[in-house]
Amino acid sequence: MTDEADRSRVRVLLVEDERPLAELYTSWLTEAYEVETVHDGEAAIDAYDERVDVALLDRRLPETSGDRVLEHIRESGNPCRVAMVSAVTPDFDIYGMGFDDYLVKPVSKDDLLGLVEQLVRVSDYDEGLRRHFALSSKLALLQTHKTEAELAASEEYAALRAEMDELDRELTEAVGEMSVSDIGAVLRDA
Structure with missing residues (x-):
């Protein structure tokens, strides 16, 4: 979904409580996407429905946190892609969070547009x-914001690594069972 006609049908829910920043992000995103902007967590929960393709959430919001909005989105069962766009430096608590990506503010126009484009692309992938x-x-994210010692001491980081290693093994086995023409077809369709 990378051509202009397809992108304009992508619906983005932007949740940002700092109004000047929300206006800036909205102006950037509306160049390519349909955008609905809200300024607090309760409004985000009210605005979210199955038509939202991508949600961009601040973590610190009035009324209800971005973390809770994320939980609401995931509980809905809809295939929305979610990124946290926040000034909150990520900690090991992100292990259990169901987001797809995370940007630490400040973010540039290119970073924000690239993030949404990547999330749209990922939505076409299998689970x-x-x-x-x-x-x-x-x-x-953790490797960028934590020291080697902090990473080594973290049970959450170790669990993430183990989960990634297991998933890598599963994907390698799945690819190993595919023919070269099957792999080529998957890559052409991506």
Whole structure:
């Protein structure tokens, strides 16, 4: 879903309580996507429905946190891709969170548009590849914001690594069972 006509049908829910920042992000995103912007967690829960393709959530929101909005989205069972866009430096608590990606503010226009484009692309992947993408994002995020000693001491980081290693084994086995023409077809369709 990368051509302009397809992108314009992608619906993005932007949840940002700082109004000037929300206006800026909205102006960037509306160049390519249909955007609904809300400014608190309760409004986000009210605005979210099955038509939302991508949700961009701040973690610190009035009324209800972005973390709770994320839980609501995941509990809905809809295949929405979710990224946290927050000034909150990620900690090991992200292990159990169901987001697909995470940007730490401040973010540039290119970063924000690239994030949404990547999430749209990932939405076409099967569940295993989507899970791989989300785990890779969490691992990279922690590796960027934590020291080697902090990573080594973290049970959550060790669990993430183990989950990623298991998923890598599963994907390698699945690819090993595919013919070269099957792999080529998957890559052409991606």
